[in-house]
Amino acid sequence: MLAYGMVLKLLRAVELALLFLLLPLLYVLDILAVPVLLMLALFTVICCVILLRDPAFDRKRLCNSGGFRARLPVMLRGFAVNAVVITLAVIVFDPDLLFAFLRRAPAIWAIVMVFYPLVSVYPQELVYRAFFFHRYRILFPKRWMMMAASTAVFGYTHIVFENPLAVVMTLIGGWLFARTYERSRSVLACTVEHALYGCFIFTIGLGLHFYHGAVR
DSSP, rough: OHHHHHHHHHHHHHHHHHIIIIIIHHHTTTSSSSOHHHHHHHHHEEEHHHHHHOTTOGGGTTOOOOHHHHHHHHHHHHHHHHHHHHHHHHHOOOOOGGGGGHOOOOOHHHHHHHHHHHHHHIIHHHIIIHHHHHHTTTOOOHHHHHHHHHHHHHHHGGGOOOOOOOOHHHHHHHHHHHHHHHHHHHHHHHHHHHHHHHHHHHTTGGGGGGGGGGGG
16 A cells, blocks of 8 residues: 555656746747647646546535635635736836836727636646646645645746746745635636736736747
């Protein structure tokens, strides 16, 4: 039994390294030429199939409206404070950027506000929270270890955008979303929180750091 546990840990560690560390690096090095959203979609389908086929996974976590409602007040308070801080930072360091996306392309902005949470945010939260927390719990048995690992790979993956600000911002966001998932046990909760910050980032003018077309 001990030997089996060690082998399983090794297999999970190799799998994590290949999927969450090597793939983004191959993408940055132009070895893997796949559109970001397509890669995310394929990755999400694979992770979803693995989760749904695993009897140990609690499918309630894919939504868990009760956990979402309990966590919502904390999420909203945190977002309100952080939104003010981010807005002030943009005003101080790059005022021309403030609401630039909304002012220059309101129609595209509206489309992003509608579809970004659906085609990008929920898939990311399913992969980096539901799948990661369940699949690699054998590697990170303590709560803080799992949240830190999820945060690290989430931030690291954003090297595909090839700018340091995207990585820094997603490290901060990744910790918030990992903490929300750990405490709410709800993909819905961390999806809503992620969507709030993501849509705000695009609206405030910082979305260019997460637009892949700008670097490809």
